Amino acid sequence: MAKLLSDKTDLIIRYIKQHPYSSSKEIYDNLGLEVSYATFKRGLQDLVTGNLIHTTGKLKGTKYEISQTYDILRTIEVEKYFKNEIDERVILKGYNHTLINNTLTQVSIFSKQELEHLNDLLNQYTKNVLKLSEAEFKNELERLAVDLSWKSSQIEGNTYSLLETERLLKEKETANGKTKDEATMLLNHKEALDFIISHPDYINPLAVSRIEDIHSILIKELNISKNLRNNRVGISGTNYKPLDNEFQIREALTSMCGIINQEENIFAKTFLALVLISYIQPFADGNKRTARIISNAILIDNKYCPISFRTVDSIEYKKAMLIFYEQNNISAFKKIFINQFEFAVNTYF
Numbered sequence: 001m002a003k004l005l006s007d008k009t010d011l012i013i014r015y016i017k018q019h020p021y022s023s024s025k026e027i028y029d030n031l032g033l034e035v036s037y038a039t040f041k042r043g044l045q046d047l048v049t050g051n052l053i054h055t056t057g058k059l060k061g062t063k064y065e066i067s068q069t070y071d072i073l074r075t076i077e078v079e080k081y082f083k084n085e086i087d088e089r090v091i092l093k094g095y096n097h098t099l100i101n102n103t104l105t106q107v108s109i110f111s112k113q114e115l116e117h118l119n120d121l122l123n124q125y126t127k128n129v130l131k132l133s134e135a136e137f138k139n140e141l142e143r144l145a146v147d148l149s150w151k152s153s154q155i156e157g158n159t160y161s162l163l164e165t166e167r168l169l170k171e172k173e174t175a176n177g178k179t180k181d182e183a184t185m186l187l188n189h190k191e192a193l194d195f196i197i198s199h200p201d202y203i204n205p206l207a208v209s210r211i212e213d214i215h216s217i218l219i220k221e222l223n224i225s226k227n228l229r230n231n232r233v234g235i236s237g238t239n240y241k242p243l244d245n246e247f248q249i250r251e252a253l254t255s256m257c258g259i260i261n262q263e264e265n266i267f268a269k270t271f272l273a274l275v276l277i278s279y280i281q282p283f284a285d286g287n288k289r290t291a292r293i294i295s296n297a298i299l300i301d302n303k304y305c306p307i308s309f310r311t312v313d314s315i316e317y318k319k320a321m322l323i324f325y326e327q328n329n330i331s332a333f334k335k336i337f338i339n340q341f342e343f344a345v346n347t348y349f
C-alpha cells in the first residue's frame with residue numbers, strides 16, 4: 001500500500017467498522033482521501049489480502065466489512081497499550097477456546113509482503129550455508145546455540161552474562177555469585193538444543209508427548225514438575241488466567257499440534273508454536289523456554305535458519321507476549337519474530 005494511503009489505514013478501518021457493507025465508492029467519497037480512486041482501490045485490496053477486511057458480493061456490488069480475524073492482526077502500539085496499568089486494561093481474562101480451532105484456522109499469519117521478506121532472508125541463508133564447510137557450519141550453529149541459551153534464560157530472569165554463559169557451556173566453568181539453578185538452566189538449554197540438532201525430525205509431526213520430552217530436558221534438576229499442570233498458575237504482569245484443568249490443557253495442546261502439523265508454511269508453523277505453547281502454559285514453569293526450543297526445532301528440521309533472539313529486549317518480548325495473552329493479537333510479536341529472523345540470517349552462518 002502506498003505510504004500516503006497506508007497512513008490512513010486506521011481511518012479506513014474505523015469507517016468500515018462504523019459503516020459495514022459500504023461500497024468502495026461510498027468509503028472513498030465519505031473519507032475525502034487525497035489519493036486517486038484507483039490508488040484507494042488498490043489499498044482496499046491490500047487490506048483484504050491482509051485479512052483485515054472482508055468482501056461480500058462481486059464487481060460493482062462488492063461491499064466491505066471488518067474481517068473476523070481483524071482483532072488478531074490489527075496493529076497495537078505497545079507503549080500506548082501499556083500506559084494503562086494491569087487492572088485498567090480491558091482484556092480477555094480467560095483462555096479463548098475458539099482461538100486455536102476457529103480463529104487461527106482462518107488467519108494468514110504473515111502478509112504477502114512479510115512472507116516475501118522472510119523468503120528473501122531464507123534464500124540468503126541458503127546461499128550462505130552452501131559456502132560453508134561442514135566444520136564452519138557446525139561452529140556457527142554452536143555460536144547461535146550459546147546465544148540462544150543465554151538470551152532464552154535471561155528472558156526468564158537468569159543473571160549470567162553472555163561471556164559467563166559461553167564459559168559455562170564450553171568449559172563448564174560456573175560464574176561467581178550466581179546460583180546453581182542459573183547454571184543448570186543454561187546447561188539444560190544447551191542440552192535441549194543439542195538434542196534437536198542431533199534429532200531434527202523429532203518434532204515432525206509435532207505431538208504433545210514430544211513437547212513434554214523437550215520440557216523435561218529443560219527443567220531437569222530444577223525442582224519443577226515435568227507433568228502437565230492440573231492447577232492454577234498466575235502470570236506476572238497480567239490478569240489473564242490460563243486453563244487450570246489437565247484434561248483441557250492436553251486437549252488444547254493436541255489441537256495446537258493439529259493446526260501446526262496442517263500448516264504448510266514453515267514460518268507460520270514456527271510462529272504458532274512460539275506463541276501458543278506460551279499461551280496455553282501447559283507446565284508449572286518453563287513454558288516460554290519450551291516454546292523457543294520447539295519453534296527452533298521446526299526451523300532446523302526444515303533447514304531454515306534458527307533464531308537466537310539475542311538482540312531482543314526481554315521486556316519488549318514479555319510485553320508482546322502479554323498482548324497476545326490479553327488480546328489474542330499477534331502484531332507486536334510478529335515484529336519481534338521477523339526482526340530476530342533477520343538478525344539471525346545476517347549474523348550467523
